[in-house]
Amino acid sequence: MKKIFWTVLLLVISQWAIGQKTIAKTYKNLDINAEFIADTLAIDSNIKKALTYSIHEDSLAQALFKKSLSTAYRLQSQEQIAKVFFEMGIYFYNNFEYFEAIKSFNKAMPLFENSKQEKELAKLNYYLGQAYYYVYSEDSAFKYFSRALNLYRKGKNTGGEAWCYNGIGTIYGSKNYKVGLKYLNKALAIYLEENDVKGATSAYINLGNIISDNVSFKEGLPYYEKAIAALAIQKSDYNLAIVYNNIGDCYINEKNYVKALFYFEKALETSNRMDVKNLNGLIYLNIADVKLKQNNLDEAIIYSNLSLEHAKKNNDMVIQANNILNFSNIYEAKKDYKKALVFKNDYISIKNRALVYEEQKKMQLFQSINELERSQLEIINLKNKNENTHLKLQSKMNLMYFLIFISIILTVFVVILVIQQKTKKRYYDLLNSKSEQVNTLKDKIQVKNDYLNELNTTKDKLFKIIAHDLRNPLSSIEAFTDLMLQEEDAYDEEDQTAFLHAIKESAMKASLILNDVLAWAINQDSSLVKQRVYLHKIVDEELKLLEVLALQKQITIQNLIHERLSVITDKNKVTTIVRNLVANAIKFSHLEGKITVQAELVDNFIKISVHDSGVGIATNELQALFTADNKKSKFGTQNEKGTGLGLLLCKDFVEKLGGTIAVESTLNVGSSFSFTLPFTDVTPE
Template identity: 25%
Template structure:
């Protein structure tokens, strides 16, 4: 059973890692596909259109197999029509790849064979390597492992010639798997070790040059090679030797992003620990593999997870539980058409039924095991290669007969020419004269046509440039419209955000007066009314500030930078929010130096200070303290608003000044916010030639800093 599992891991995982398209960035591939489709609508070169169809088929290979088949078929039809042989061969090659994924193995082999003939005539080693790689993969499904080995060796020859290290590693793994099936331990281990050595060289040499995603793929390939070697050693009861391979796998697992590969590695680890009777670790890795398979619908891997769980329970003499998981394995295998493990599963079921005394079911399971062995031998997939090879021999015989008939015809034609030499010479002279006349005629005519074609070409080129220019203008217009819409959305969000604080004070005092009017003296009521009045005035002031900001976004406003006493400016800015602070019983300690002067635009800085102070109130606990301070740093004055509130995590701080992340959270009294106030602060501080930043720890309060240029005369 482990032989089947190992071979499946090798062929599926290796082809998953080195298939049509990387999973790094599907959006990028879809963008390329759309671009190529647009190009084909205006392209006039037919061969280029074929090449574009092939590139689209290649890109769809990792996204949508049906679409890949559609575009490779389009390439075949057009390439045949214009007799573009190289493009036709590439189309057949990509069709062969897609048909593998579609499960149409015979058609896939036919396409690879057609492509290989043309690539051989061209001496195209790179594409010949790809064809032999695909054919070797198909041959692995057949009954003759020697035939699969032969194709892999041919692919290996080209990979070595081209020094294609990724293909070499894949070939070593595949050849090792074939020798493993042929029970040649030494040769199988030798090729697995070659793959390990090569992958290690690739990683050590290229890890500083390639992307993290590509490095993760290479690490995954290395882990698979270690797994192949480990499974081989476990099968031969060489657990001590296998231990180092599985330790390497465990060290590489954190660096592997692919859930697909991780599930296979977890399953391989489960098999190793089951072999050494460490059932706790076996169950641990079975659970991890099963979780990934269920979350990602990897049903063909889940089948093997159930089988491994059944085998482990059988080994622990938990026979009824073992039967349960073996039955789940059989049911799922039947639903997805995966039958190669039936004999082993039925044998384990027979053993479990025998131990619980159900000898009838044990006998039936043994009968099914034998029947499964016979049915696997008669599967269509094991015979289609033989049928294909026979057809190929028949085609070659027909070609030989055609060549012989052509040769005989050529001999006969030569004899006729010799008998009629004089007539042929005379006809040749006449033909030559006619040819000269025709050539001269067509030369004059083509000269005229060329002028027309050049004129048309120039016109088309001019129209193409004009079209491209119009497309570019439309894209710019669309981008400007999106920016305008985004600015509008931000503007309305900020209005909601900045007006809420003063209205909290207005509504708070209004509710207090409405509910407890008679409980207060006239002086206290008058004080509350004054607070409401002050907050109302500040609200109007905030509206003016926000309208000023909106005009700055549209470029309709210019900043008026002047010298300002910073303490006076800050006092004026925080005044509208003091009532809210008083409601939360927050003490405000103002340590701003009243001698310091800054060079800035008053209105925009007032908006900055008001936002920072409002946020400090929002996230400060009732009864807390807000400190206002400043200090000189060279030619900049750094102003700090620090609170003793709830603080921030690293994740929140990372998104504070990023409009795309739009950080929002409630204040200590469940105050709401849009998360856009600090974006406004950042814009206004930058316009005043300053910087803004934050320091905070969760549960220990926050300190918001911004800097402004010091007035030169200061």
């Protein structure tokens, strides 16, 4: 008994002692002496050396960063700790490890904010924007670019503003190229005024890409040439290889294969000078494409094989698929149709694997971003815990009395447990005789528990879908609103109109999601209200509501259900099911398409079917249509948007009504969604 008491007391006191660790301080609260300065110089030296290592020597770099962190924590300096985390993020950023970079930047963020280092905070937000852009999270990138822009403006740092304009312009390049060009030209003007060669090079490359893609190659070429001239001074082989490759791509579109080949060979020569030749697969593929178009079939095979070798080494499924397609086209040109067909089938197979791989990468991206956001939240929580620890130091004696009191309570608790243990022994024989009954009940409980776990898993998946789909529109609204709240003369009327359209579109998307969630939530609590329902009349009423959508696409909808056919069921739920299925049919039908709604009696069930002649659904996608795993909503034939929750609602409602839901579809031919309702002719009282 005494051993238990002293063990518990020792554990509690040790936890209190650990909590007394002093939190990091800012420079103004530290004693800056010669020893402190020597330690900070050692930190700078270790960081400088770590940044010289490549990603292949990561263990050496991390050892130096760890040593720097240890010194910074010993100094208890927030500024030094933040600096180490920031430079660690720069190391990962320069080596293309963007997720690791984001983790390190997020660890530095609260420390920079607490020490009010606005200059460093602006730079940190800019690098976070760049890192999120490179992992294809453009909404998050836009948010951090906007924050960095505000901080740079506040500090009157025009060079920093230019880099933010460059990042925002690049994001707009794929959405609204005119707005993107406006931001990039703002950045270029500042770069040229300040003789920033690196910045001007980046702006020239981005302007060349956007103008070549959206206006004409002829107008984009001068920007590429200016970028090449600047890169000759800057000596960046990676960017130079990309520019040469982009020019070659443009000459292919111009059908000037000689010049295209010239620039691809220059890109290859530049790429071969780099330690990591991650561009070679793409360049070899482009050269093979030129050789095929020049009818140099044997050379095309050689370059496709080289490209395929690099693509396999880098696990690049897209380039692998394009090379297999190249082989099919080459052998078709050689009139070896048998080999061409084999490669065509291989292309289809690897293309499907590539699509699955891309979906997995998107899921990994989503999970990684969530993990990063959780890490950031944990950092904030740790900061709050440190502040609480600081407050505990001021009430040390009170805490000691409290711990003694807790120890006494724990001792009493242990005594009670011993007494209870003796009482349990007296009932052991009785419990043993009842064990068989308990086991039977346990089995029943386990069955119900499995069912509840399955429902809980589906609910969790659904809420993850809702959280994921709501994040993008809400982030867009936050970012655009933040921009519009800046100085009145910062953006012209065209910019503000574009922002308002984006805010409206994001708000409408969020509203659609919330409407579907509300319908699902109401269904969970509401009971069935059964009455006689005439199916022809219900379908007619819903078709009138959807008539405008159908007229916009000149779609003909026929209601072939007999006017006298009725069923005893819940009218509201049937109405919701019909509305969702017909709306989906309209969404995925082509102009002047045809939709039919019909019903038939099958084994004491009424089967209602909605047929369309639309785009159809791939076989490998059918099984996931009615599950929470299918969280992506596809665009309609005219880019109509949805929430991805409609079919989940339909399945939930149909099963509550005692029926089943099914789908049959042929790609590019059409789809048929059907559901069943129990048929009875007895009207409820």
